[in-house]
Amino acid sequence: xxxxxxxxFVLALSTLGGPSYGQETAEKPACCASPSPAANSVEGILDxxxxxxNELKGYQCDIDYVYKQPLLESQTRRTGKLYYIKLEKQSYLxxxxxxxxxxxxxxxxxxxxxxxxxxxxxxxxxxxxxxQRQQVAEPNAPVDAFSLVSRRVPxxxxxxxxxxxxxxxxxxxxxxxxxxxxxxxxxxxxKPDSAYHEDYVSIDCWxxxxxxxxxxxxxxxxxxDIHEIRLVKAKINPTIARxxxxxxxxxxxxxxxxxxKRSPAGK
Numbered sequence: 001x002x003x004x005x006x007x008x009f010v011l012a013l014s015t016l017g018g019p020s021y022g023q024e025t026a027e028k029p030a031c032c033a034s035p036s037p038a039a040n041s042v043e044g045i046l047d048x049x050x051x052x053x054n055e056l057k058g059y060q061c062d063i064d065y066v067y068k069q070p071l072l073e074s075q076t077r078r079t080g081k082l083y084y085i086k087l088e089k090q091s092y093l094x095x096x097x098x099x100x101x102x103x104x105x106x107x108x109x110x111x112x113x114x115x116x117x118x119x120x121x122x123x124x125x126x127x128x129x130x131x132q133r134q135q136v137a138e139p140n141a142p143v144d145a146f147s148l149v150s151r152r153v154p155x156x157x158x159x160x161x162x163x164x165x166x167x168x169x170x171x172x173x174x175x176x177x178x179x180x181x182x183x184x185x186x187x188x189x190x191k192p193d194s195a196y197h198e199d200y201v202s203i204d205c206w207x208x209x210x211x212x213x214x215x216x217x218x219x220x221x222x223x224x225d226i227h228e229i230r231l232v233k234a235k236i237n238p239t240i241a242r243x244x245x246x247x248x249x250x251x252x253x254x255x256x257x258x259x260x261k262r263s264p265a266g267k
Contacts, residue, residue, distance in 0.1 A: 042170050045184050045207060052212040059084045061234040063095065068226040077101040078112075082231070085240050090118045090142050092245035115247050118142025122247055129253050135260040167194040173204075183208050183215060198222060211236065 038044050060083045068075040080097035093116040100110040111126040119142050123132045137143045164170065168188040175181045183206040190197050199221060206216040213236070217229040249255070 040172075040184070042172050042186065045172070045186065046164065046170075048212045049207060049214075056084075056237065057086050058237045058240050059234065060238055060240060061231045063097075064230040064232065065097075066226075066228040068228070070226065071224055075103060077107075078110075080112075083240055083244055085242070085245070087242075092117050092242070094245050115245060117245065124247075124249060124253070129250070131249050131253050131255045132258070133255065134258040138260065164188075167191060167196060168203075181209075 060081065063078075063080050063082050065078045065080075066075055067077075077100070078097045079099045080095060083094045085092050093114070095114040097112040098109065099107050101107040113122075113124040113126075115122040115124075119135060119137050119139055121134045121136055125131075168190060170189075171187050173185040173187045175185065186205045186207065188203045188205070190200050190202060201220045201222055203220075204216075204218045205214050207213065208215050211234065213231075213234065215231055215234070217227075219227045221227070
C-alpha cells in the first residue's frame, strides 16, 4: 500500500514539473527557430504546458487520488491538498492527505504528509506514528521538487517534447459524446523500448484549455493497476508562506533516515 501511495503521489507531482536549478536552456537563433506548432496539436499543447510551468512560482490545489486494483476488485481513495513554491534557489513541496476510503466503506479521516525541499523528501504517517526521510541531493546542489520524479514518470512540462515522443506514442483523443470540451486529452502509450516500459502501459492526461495545466491523470501500470489523480480548485501563483513547508514531527514517532547514495571516491 505504501508503494501504491508513493506512485500516485508522484503521478500528481509529475504534472507540475519545472526546469531543475542550474539547468540552462539554449535558445535557438531566430534564423534557425522552428515554426510554432498549431495550438490544438499535440506539440502545441505540450509546448504551451511547458511554457506555463516554466513561469510557475506557486501552485496549490485539492487532490482526489484513487488507486484501483481491478484484479482484486479493490480501490482506495485519498483526498487532500498540495502546495508548491519555487524560489530563486530552491523549491518546496507539501502534500497533506486528510481522508481515506476503502471500496464502498465510509470515508474516514487519515493524516499523511509529504514534504520535499530539494534535498530531503519526508513522509509522515500519523496513524503508523512513523517518519521516513530520504536524502536525494547534496545540500549545495538542491534539485527542483518535480525534476526529482522525472525518472519514474514522464514529467509533463519538464520533459522536452522530443524526449516524450521518444518514450511514448502520443495522440490527441476526442472527447466522448456529451462530454464538455473544456480539456485536451493526451493519450500516451508506452513504446516497447521506453524507459517506462516496466512500470506503465499508458498514461492519459487532461489539460485545461484555459489554464493550460493538467486537471486529471490516469495511469495504467503493467500490473493492470490504475492510478487516477484529479487536481481541483487550482490556484496559480497564490501567496504561500515559506513557513507552510516547515516540518514538525511529534517526538515519539519512529524515524527512519535514508542518506544519499554516493559513488565511491575516484569513480
